């Protein structure tokens with residue numbers, strides 16, 4: 072039996088990674104108090120975990136609860152560590168690995184949505200083409216004059232990536248993305 | 262611990278601090294004043310229930326509080342000012358975090374209106390201490406102050422213990438508000454799990470009952486869990502007849518004089534302990550965390566064993582080593598279940614363990630702690646052995662600094678009780694031992710408190726001799742003076758062609774004169790045959806003592822698992838020729854610490 076795992080908390084044993092890292096989406100329910108986000112982020116940077124996306128907002132005002140959604144990458148073992156390390160933070164109530172949970176529910180992945188604001192400037196054919204494509208992507212125009220549009224688009228990250236790539240040659244000026252909001256399908260809460 | 266008169270009274274923030282300390286059972290606070298804590302100092306001045314111990318450096322306050330906590334099982338408390346006061350406390354906070362020591366650190370802060378303005382002696386204390394505390398708070402409203410301090414004590418002392426910081430702006434200390442007594446309802450997001458899963462405990466008993474080559478590996482968690490846990494550990498060992506080893510932090514939980522004791526394990530542990538770890542079929546890890554000093558090369562760590570891991574911290578289980586049975590809970594509670602279930606269901610067959618014990622006896626016969634005696638020069642191991650022989654029957658507490666002397670102390674001083682051994686394990690902080698001894702002595706005024714020190718380490722917090730003299734704390738600083746940063750020198754010999762870059766102390770102070778300058782007592786000894794008398798003198802002097810014990814300068818600490826090697830690749834003293842030492846670590850191992 073080979074019981075050894077890759078240590079994450081130690082720089083002393085630089086062993087070969089045998090498990091494959093994969094992307095996971097975590098939901099973290101926390102007390103909405105000063106410094107709580109710094110604690111979560113500090114944990115990731117201090118222990119060498121990476122953050123691919125981070126979204127945070129208060130979700131239950133009366134109970135002072137915020138929900139943080141983090142997309143990170145790691146081997147199953149590292150993911151278990153991240154979850155337990157997050158749980159150690161005093162103002163953290165619950166940590167759910169939505170990706171693992173979705174697998175348990177027989178689904179491929181949790182529901183994930185992201186919103187982007189995309190500013191495109193131009194005239195003539197490019198402008199017409201931008202509007203046509205935005206329509207095809209179900210992006211809506213939330214601001215415009217004769218020289219620019221700002222599109223609002225919601226969807227999976229990959230859809231946003233694609234939309235942005237298409238807008239590039241059509242006069243893309245700037246992008247703002249919210250990061251991923253996620254939950255599991257079905258009637259149960261986190 | 263409330264008493265009626267404190268129920269919801271109006272008082273100033275500074276008064277609240279002192280009241281909250283009293284209500285949390287605090288008798289001693291280690292601290293150093295400054296502008297941002299003067300209102301609290303003024304309150305301290307006007308009462309005598311809480312005694313303040315004035316240190317000479319805030320790091321000293323922190324380590325003293327750690328020593329106090331480790332030797333009593335209660336939280337250690339320190340009080341420091343803003344800015345440099347707080348930053349000086351960072352080292353002991355991290356030290357306490359790594360060794361799971363309950364500390365409550367109160368820091369002064371500039372007034373709330375000045376926070377963020379780069380005011381005089383301002384620093385972002387909660388920002389700086391966030392990664393080196395279990396939790397911290399900045400209190401901006403005096404009406405939150407009392408509850409926050411109570412919560413701070415709760416968080417520091419429950420679950421996996423650790424240090425906490427409460428940062429209190431000066432205007433909050435002056436402001437008036439309502440004091441609330443300690444409450445029993447803690448916040449909902451913090452509820453450590455103390456009771457272990459009974460099904461898993463059952464599975465553990467089953468696995469243990471079938472073991473042919475078991476080993477119990479216990480750690481600091483047993484000590485943190487309280488005396489009852491140590492008691493249960495002894496019971497478990499007696500019941501099962503299993504051999505037991507311990508980490509550096511766990512020494513004393515099972516008595517070194519116990520017949521199942523195989524010595525400390527790890528980098529400088531005994532050959533029998535490490536070989537038993539390597540060859541065992543069932544390992545029962547109790548309140549320890551598979552630290553890299555313990556496991557050696559991970560992919561060769563105990564390759565054929567099933568592992569049971571009992572710990573209060575879920576992130577410790579499966580962190581470095583896979584646990585076949587991971588039991589989350591307080592070590593004491595889980596041991597209670599384990600002992601009960603073992604009695605009820607398992608039949609102890611001590612005969613079945615005979616071959617295993619025979620094997621262990623063979624390893625033990627290698628005598629891995631042996632060293633060559635010398636009649637002209639004091640060998641450091643000999644010094645510890647004599648210190649042990651002459652103090653073991655007294656009410657003795659031992660602290661250490663960090664280096665070879667620390668490992669020799671762990672190897673040659675034997676502990677039969679928990680809470681008697683205070684050392685900086687996780688962080689390895691030179692300068693820990695002297696102030697820690699002060700803290701222990703304050704908690705146990707009549708005990709014999711000895712810091713087994715190194716000549717280099719002891720200079721890092723030497724100023725606390727002055728505090729010891731002030732409080733008539735007769736701590737004994739027993740310096741194994743080898744003129745080197747011995748552990749650094751040993752590694753330079755192992756890894757860097759014996760090029761001793763900056764590990765020799767060219768200008769050593771005269772420790773005897775230094776002791777006298779502080780108002781303490783100095784002793785020097787460099788002859789093996791004068792050592793006993795000198796130690797007796799040290800014990801009998803009722804003053805702080807600096808004992809300059811001149812030992813062999815180039816002795817190495819063995820046995821040793823060189824970095825990057827496995828438990829069964831130990832370097833033993835009788836094999837450690839200069840050549841073997843020079844080649845002990847290969848290119849890969851060099852990168853490691």
Ligand SMILES: Cc1ncc(C[n+]2csc(CCOP(=O)(O)OP(=O)(O)O)c2C)c(N)n1
Nearest residue numbers: 664665666691715716717718745746747748
């Ligand atoms: C604050 C701090 N700085 C540096 C080190 C690295 N270090 C570990 S042991 C050691 C030498 C200790 O020398 P001494 O106190 O004389 O003990 P010896 O090894 O000689 O017994 C050093 C420098 C440390 N552990 N702590």
Ligand SMILES: [Mg+2]
Nearest residue numbers: 715716745747
């Ligand atoms: Mg030395």
